[in-house]
Amino acid sequence: MSTIETKTKRTIIVGTRQSALALTQTGQVIEQLRDICKRHGFPYHFEIKKIVTKGDRILDVTLSKVGGKGLFVKEIEQALLDGEIDMAVHSMKDMPYELPAGLMNGAIPKRVDPRDCLVSKGGLSLSELPAGAKVGTSSLRRAAQLKAYRPDLQLESVRGNIDSRIRKLETEGFDAVVLAAAGLKRMDWEDKISAYIPADICIPAVGQGSLGIECRENDEAVRELLALLNDEVTALAVRAERSFLGTLNGGCQVPIGAYATVDRSGAEAVLELTGIVGTPDGSRLLKETQSGADPERLGISVAEALRERGADAILAQYGG
Structure with missing residues (x-):
């Protein structure tokens, strides 16, 4: 039987x-x-x-x-x-x-789009937002990276589900809110996305999407x-990202992000992992990119490299 x-x-x-x-x-x-x-x-x-x-x-x-x-x-x-x-x-x-x-x-x-995205008045992209624009996000990771890229932006906290955060564009005077693209795509609300934020500007959260x-x-x-x-490819990428997070023992009090991609064109899969650790105000943003075949070892290696460059001090100072 x-x-x-x-x-x-x-x-x-x-x-x-x-x-x-x-x-x-x-x-x-x-x-x-x-x-x-x-x-x-x-x-x-x-x-x-x-x-x-x-x-x-x-x-x-x-x-x-x-x-x-x-x-x-x-x-x-x-x-x-x-x-x-x-x-x-x-x-x-x-x-x-x-x-x-x-x-x-x-x-x-299988992973959906891991990127962050912008929902803005007038469909403006991140670079098109006016000086001093009021941007809503509940994430220190997003806020720190956006401040590093656009120090003029006024970043303010916005909590709630996706539709309530989008409504705050009108009700609370935000010029834009930052959301995970995957959530909007899963809800079939892709038409609400004004612009995607490239990973080289804003590294996603560990496992995002x-x-x-x-x-x-x-x-x-x-x-x-x-x-x-x-899904084997997604699992490999997420294992690397989560290994990075686990090695740093990071929480939501410190901006931490990681994003891995998987190249399967050769005899074995090769991963590329980028990790970031920053100060909440975005004044200091440490970034490291490495490649490897073992997702757990790669996550540890990227985390250790950032530790050597000062990540431990940031985590200790801000309660990570």
Whole structure:
């Protein structure tokens, strides 16, 4: 009797935040899993369970001041550990490097656009914004890099879901807001993007544009299913970026970013990883780019190079 024939019917509960974006990307993952089940004969059904996280409850304080890691995942991870859900769909950039004992990343699906983008009045690009323009972002990483590129910009915190941040262009007098391009694309709102911000100006957050599908290590059925969803190229890039983050032990109090690309044209995949660490005001921005075949070693190497150039002092000073 084959493995497929011995599978028992099961309803798999999928945990997610309750924002429109979280529900949309969770729905997209479930559709991919349903297709996998159909092709491989797995008799599984899926249900969504919405979970409110600390990061969702506290919207009047900047992320860097809320403090702590895992602001958007801890409650979901607890539900996984308690057996209330069987897998969780996270934005990878929200996931801390260290996962709770007993949990693992079961899959990293194919990445969507990792870049940051601008939604602005009049469809202006970053270079076209007027001097002193008021730009909204909840990210120290974005703010520091934009200040380094355009010191004249007035950067102010803006929290909330994607549509509420875009509405603040009118309600709170912003000239532009900076968002992850992937979120807008997943929502089918690509037409709202005024301009993409190149990675050489603004290195993305670790894992930006990718999802992490978390599950219990001892749930063999779910692990087997998720392995078929995993995208090898995306996983290699994200592993390098997360190794960089883990080596620096960085949180959201310090601007940290990393972006890896994968070249598979040769006999083995070669990764190129760029990492940044900066001061919150953007007055100092350390950047390092290296290449290598081992994603974890590459992440460590880039992080150590930045440490030698002063990253440890920045992290110590600003509470990273």
